[in-house]
Amino acid sequence: MNRRTATALRRPLGQALIEVLAALLALGPLWFAILLVARWHDLQQTAIGAARYAAFESWVAAGSVEAAAVREATRRRLFTDEPRRFSATAAAGVVSTVGGLPRWRDPHGTALIAESGPEIEIRAVAQASMIENAEQLAFVMIAPARAVGGPAFDLQRNAARAATVSVPIVHGASLPQPLAGLRFTLVERLELLVDPWAAADPRAVAQRTAALSPTEALRRLSRPLEPLRWAASLLEPAFERFCPGRIEPDIVPPDRLQGGRLPPADLRDQPC
Numbered sequence: 001m002n003r004r005t006a007t008a009l010r011r012p013l014g015q016a017l018i019e020v021l022a023a024l025l026a027l028g029p030l031w032f033a034i035l036l037v038a039r040w041h042d043l044q045q046t047a048i049g050a051a052r053y054a055a056f057e058s059w060v061a062a063g064s065v066e067a068a069a070v071r072e073a074t075r076r077r078l079f080t081d082e083p084r085r086f087s088a089t090a091a092a093g094v095v096s097t098v099g100g101l102p103r104w105r106d107p108h109g110t111a112l113i114a115e116s117g118p119e120i121e122i123r124a125v126a127q128a129s130m131i132e133n134a135e136q137l138a139f140v141m142i143a144p145a146r147a148v149g150g151p152a153f154d155l156q157r158n159a160a161r162a163a164t165v166s167v168p169i170v171h172g173a174s175l176p177q178p179l180a181g182l183r184f185t186l187v188e189r190l191e192l193l194v195d196p197w198a199a200a201d202p203r204a205v206a207q208r209t210a211a212l213s214p215t216e217a218l219r220r221l222s223r224p225l226e227p228l229r230w231a232a233s234l235l236e237p238a239f240e241r242f243c244p245g246r247i248e249p250d251i252v253p254p255d256r257l258q259g260g261r262l263p264p265a266d267l268r269d270q271p272c
Helices: 003-060 067-079 129-141 143-148 202-211 215-235 237-241
Strands: 119-124 160-170 183-193
Touching (some): 003 119, 003 160
Antiparallel strands (some): 119 160
16 A cells, blocks of 8 residues: 555545534534523423412412412422422421522532522412403392302402512523523413312302302201201101201202113202
């Protein structure tokens, strides 16, 4: 093999090496950025969960827990690694550093979340016009029934809650450009209609029905007659099941029970 042939063989090898090095220089920052993008995405998902948690808790704890306590619980449970962060007895003021989780740090170990931590805003919001109009129409239609009803009607108005979670992101100066010193904020908002007027159980159905009918007044009027009903039931057992004002939501008309797997149980056979 002469010198000219050896030079011709080495030339493609050197060109391939230069191309690989050039590709690494281009792809290296991209691979480095993928690590940060994955952390940003994880923080965004956490912010979505925090907005959902804060919106629900602001309704559940309404009147019993201050909004500041809900915000503190959201920060503690979603953004810290406090071992007892999900415990109901955890001290609200004793928490780990917000954003201290290893997955929320850059490759140099610097926290991505600013020292101020995430900001959480909780507020009541106006419901959609379609829902508000439906509410107004419903309450107008049931107004006469409410006038003669018994207990207070428990359907809630203005039951929409909103939570906004803002997570400030700060990158250290030691990162390569253009990431060095980069600052931006991840913002997630969630609005919930937390009371859809659904009844939780037959008791809730009976309570709402009693609020729209005079059954409660009838029950109060028949209460002094309980001794007479008991005495009459000794002669006629059917009087034991005579319960004026009783509401049984579980009793369904027979024509709506076609195809049922089990025979219907008639609660009218049950004593008062």
